Amino acid sequence: MLFEGVLKKMPTELKEEVQYYMVFENDFLHVNQLLNQKISLSFLKYQCLNCGKDKKIFRQGFCYDCFYEIPQAGDWIMKPELSTAHLEQEDRNLEYEKKVQLQPHIVYLANSSNVKVGVTRKTQVPTRWIDQGAHEALEILEVPNRYLAGIAEVALKDHVADKTNWRTMLKNEIEDVSLEEKRNELLQFLPEEVEPYILKNNKETEINFPVLRYPKKLKSLNIEKSREYTGVLKGVKGQYLLFEDDRVFNVRNNAGFYIELKV
Incomplete structure (x- = not known):
């Protein structure tokens, strides 16, 4: 073929x-x-x-x-805390930025090489976890826009990783961790603005890869x-x-x- x-x-x-x-x-x-x-x-x-x-x-x-012109590659893609559509402020194309930024976003914990915090649009669950090679993941916040997800992620990055060690992930050198316990540890560090959006009763999603x-x-x-x-x-x-x-x-x-x- x-x-x-x-x-x-x-x-x-x-x-x-x-x-x-x-x-x-x-x-x-x-x-x-x-x-x-x-x-x-x-x-x-x-x-x-x-x-x-x-x-x-x-x-x-x-x-x-x-890369330096289109809205699909704006800085807010990698740094959600830079999102400004909720303020009616344009980065490259306000219409596109509103469409993407002003929709429900999930802040999550995922375990691929280590426990990390991440942000994705709700429509990208569980795709985002799969793409990161996570064998388990847990939603901890559902917020109405990308900016709120971003400031929550920034607050948690001081206490948990925000990147995957791709070498460890691919070698499958994994350690099972209770993401529910980790979530409960981290809730105290969240900004007040996102406290109404905490998901307290979610269960972990387990992911198996064809290897x-x-x-x-x-x-x-x-x-x-x-x-x-x-x-x-x-x-x-x-x-x-x-x-x-x-x-x-x-x-x-x-x-x-x-x-x-x-x-």
Whole structure:
């Protein structure tokens, strides 16, 4: 089988095991069905996810110009506390920013390599947890806009991590922690503005990933540099493909790369 197209974040479904898909312009691929099979990846060109041009990808699948112009790459994406749509203040495009920022957001705890705090739109639960490779997660706040989620996250970052150690996550060096107990420890540090939105009775969500073998010594695959690679797929976790030779390929980080995939 031969597939060709631009890489984007893999859509997922939360089932007994997470189901992964690659979606191209004229085709799609159920990645779980490729486990234990040899696949080949070839880098062909760039294709910016915004303008569609063959321009070197800068960040998040966008070329340099688009990254610094479009609202989908504003600073508030990575730093929710910088959101200003609730104040009617525009960053790059107020209409877009209102659409995204002024909707329910979840502040959560997730455990992938360690317990971390994070923010996502309510519509992105549990997708966000899957993308981070979390094996368990718990919603602790549901707020009406992104700004409130951001200030809650900032307050909790002094007491719990806000980033995932991707190496630990991919090696599956995990420790089960009671996220409900951790939530109860952290509630005292939340700002007064978000106290009405605390979720006190939520239960943890458990997530199982389709992995036959976890890598021992991680080696990141740089398809832009190597141009092509062939290996046996042994698992998928987060947005990573895990191969038999301990190579790992972050599909999301390579968004905007136009590739050929052979099975």
